Amino acid sequence: MNITVKLFATFRTGRFDIESRDYAEGTTVADVVRELSLAEKELGIMLVNSRHVKLDHRLAEGDTLALFPLLGGG
Template identity: 55%
Template sequence: MKVLIKLFATFRNERFKQEEKDLPPGTTIRQVVAQLEIAEEALGMVMLNGRHTPLDQELSEGDTLSLFPLVGGG
């Protein structure tokens, strides 16, 4: 199944801005995060098709997954 993955801010460093991936059915967001070597603790917001979603959500054909890092500052 084809899924569009969008990365934001520091997650783009040495990766990509957006990329369409061909994933096996039943793939979860957690598995995609692990494949991208992103630490779960670094995730600030996870959105699937524009809505907040848990990491254990399975992806479907045509989904758009957006991953945002935690925002720091002071």
């Protein structure tokens, strides 16, 4: 199935901004995070089709997954 993956802020470093990728049926957000070598402890916001999701969310054909790191500062 085809999924659009969008990375933001520091997650883009050495990777990509937006990319269309093929995944097997049953792929979860956690599977994509592991494939991209992102540390789960650094995840801030995870959105599928502009809705907040958790790591165990199963992706579907045509979904758009957006991953944001934790933000800091003050």
